[in-house]
Amino acid sequence: MVEKVNDINWIILSAFVMPIFLSVILIWFFISYQKKKYQYEVESKDAQLREQALIIEQQNSIQNERNRIATEMHDELGSGLTIIKYLSDGVVLKLADEHVREDVIKIAHYSTGLVRNMSEIIWAMNSRFDNVEGLFGYIRRYAVEFLEDHNIEHTFMAEDIKEQINISGEKRRNVYLVIKELLNNAVKYSGAKRILIEARSNPNLYIRIIEEGGIGFNPDESKELGNGLYNIQKRMEQIGGKILFCRKFEGMEISINLPITPDDSFKSEQNIQT
Amino acid sequence: METVLPYFTEMIPFNYICLIAFIVALYFHFQGKKSLPHLLLFLFVINFIEIFLIMFWIKQYKSNVLIYNIYSIFCVCYYLYVYFHHFWEKSWAKRFIILAIVWFVYALILFIYNLNELKVNTSSYNIGMIMVMVLVLKYFYDLIYVDKYRSIVKEPLFYFSLGLLIFYVSSFPLLNFINFFVVEDTAMLTYVKLLQIGNVFLALGYLGAAIWSKK
Numbered sequence: 447m448v449e450k451v452n453d454i455n456w457i458i459l460s461a462f463v464m465p466i467f468l469s470v471i472l473i474w475f476f477i478s479y480q481k482k483k484y485q486y487e488v489e490s491k492d493a494q495l496r497e498q499a500l501i502i503e504q505q506n507s508i509q510n511e512r513n514r515i516a517t518e519m520h521d522e523l524g525s526g527l528t529i530i531k532y533l534s535d536g537v538v539l540k541l542a543d544e545h546v547r548e549d550v551i552k553i554a555h556y557s558t559g560l561v562r563n564m565s566e567i568i569w570a571m572n573s574r575f576d577n578v579e580g581l582f583g584y585i586r587r588y589a590v591e592f593l594e595d596h597n598i599e600h601t602f603m604a605e606d607i608k609e610q611i612n613i614s615g616e617k618r619r620n621v622y623l624v625i626k627e628l629l630n631n632a633v634k635y636s637g638a639k640r641i642l643i644e645a646r647s648n649p650n651l652y653i654r655i656i657e658e659g660g661i662g663f664n665p666d667e668s669k670e671l672g673n674g675l676y677n678i679q680k681r682m683e684q685i686g687g688k689i690l691f692c693r694k695f696e697g698m699e700i701s702i703n704l705p706i707t708p709d710d711s712f713k714s715e716q717n718i719q720t
Numbered sequence: 721m722e723t724v725l726p727y728f729t730e731m732i733p734f735n736y737i738c739l740i741a742f743i744v745a746l747y748f749h750f751q752g753k754k755s756l757p758h759l760l761l762f763l764f765v766i767n768f769i770e771i772f773l774i775m776f777w778i779k780q781y782k783s784n785v786l787i788y789n790i791y792s793i794f795c796v797c798y799y800l801y802v803y804f805h806h807f808w809e810k811s812w813a814k815r816f817i818i819l820a821i822v823w824f825v826y827a828l829i830l831f832i833y834n835l836n837e838l839k840v841n842t843s844s845y846n847i848g849m850i851m852v853m854v855l856v857l858k859y860f861y862d863l864i865y866v867d868k869y870r871s872i873v874k875e876p877l878f879y880f881s882l883g884l885l886i887f888y889v890s891s892f893p894l895l896n897f898i899n900f901f902v903v904e905d906t907a908m909l910t911y912v913k914l915l916q917i918g919n920v921f922l923a924l925g926y927l928g929a930a931i932w933s934k935k
Binding site: 472485 | 857860863864865869872885886889890892893896897900
């Protein structure tokens with residue numbers, strides 16, 4: 447009988463103690479685990495921020511190096527080539543031999559081409575120009591000079607950009623080279639009498655070139671014949687853009703569409719910081 | 721079919737969950753996913769014992785004590801195996817295994833000694849389960865203070881450990897004094913019902929371990 451009472455006492459005691467023990471363990475575990483999870487999240491965010499800072503630092507140093515190379519190219523090579531051009535121009539006037547004159551004229555001509563190409567490279571490399579406004583300005587300058595040289599009537603219309611829209615150097619350079627190739631083709635093959643260029647940047651970068659009074663071309667046939675259009679397509683694909691060719695009654699309409707991504711802004715913000 | 725059907729009709733919630741856990745483990749096994757070591761085999765054995773063997777023994781010999789004694793040793797052995805598998809890299813695990821062997825020998829001796837008596841070997845079961853509880857608590861301790869943070873949401877051993885902890889700690893008074901309840905007919909019915917609730921947590925632990933099998 448005493449043994450039975452003892453058993454009952456033990457059952458009652460353990461029935462009280464064990465649930466308390468279980469609750470204490472479970473509460474301890476879940477509170478501690480939550481605390482550890484919180485610490486882990488804080489540490490992960492710290493690590494992520496450190497990693498981002500490192501990436502920004504690396505990109506900044508690359509950008510600084512690009513800017514340094516651009517500046518040195520401009521200062522050293524650019525001025526040297528300009529001197530060659532002017533000296534050649536001067537020598538041409540003094541030379542009597544026609545053959546030598548022709549060679550020197552070629553030197554002056556190549557020097558002018560090199561200065562222009564180098565200026566394009568410097569423009570593409572320098573992060574100061576990583577914005578849509580700069581791109582439109584550069585295209586406009588080139589188009590006006592080029593079309594005037596070839597006596598083609600032209601109009602350039604660009605929207606009034608109120609705030610800075612960033613665009614990476616790679617995209618700028620590719621868009622510029624595409625426009626250059628398109629204008630070159632228009633002058634060489636289309637026989638267009640008038641060219642209209644329209645540029646917008648909201649929300650995507652959009653440039654439309656309308657060639658009037660020319661013969662136009664069939665883009666599918668032309669792609670098979672030459673490298674020019676193939677290269678244009680390739681360049682646009684490379685930067686995630688699209689180009690559309692549309693043949694009109696007397697001429698062509700070409701549209702370029704390029705999304706401006708947050709990544710462009712991110713890169714350019716860092717450039718501004720440097 | 722007529723001889724097998726009664727076994728299924730007498731199933732309790734614990735049995736159903738164990739059976740689902742087995743089906744889930746089988747399904748994931750064929751999908752090439754793995755959970756705890758040999759969980760599928762363990763679930764097969766416990767389902768076979770719980771659904772068929774224990775019932776058969778009761779119908780045949782009016783008592784399931786003999787099977788229960790073997791079954792309890794088998795379960796404790798599997799739990800210890802799971803935790804030794806988990807802690808195998810730790811230096812203390814090899815020393816702890818000696819303790820487990822000593823317990824196993826003791827459990828066997830006790831089983832043979834009480835073979836002819838209608839008595840559940842609570843001491844061997846409780847000693848074994850206390851060893852398992854030590855390993856469960858060590859697992860929880862490591863999760864918080866030793867290991868690097870990892871999500872426990874999809875960790876099979878976490879569910880297995882939680883099921884074992886809730887089952888054993890809440891059912892301890894019942895399991896420890898099982899022999900007292902067995903002789904008290906009026907208390908026996910209440911005892912069985914309470915134990916079944918504890919068993920549900922245990923089965924949910926098995927199910928959780930089976931569900932979160934990984935490739």
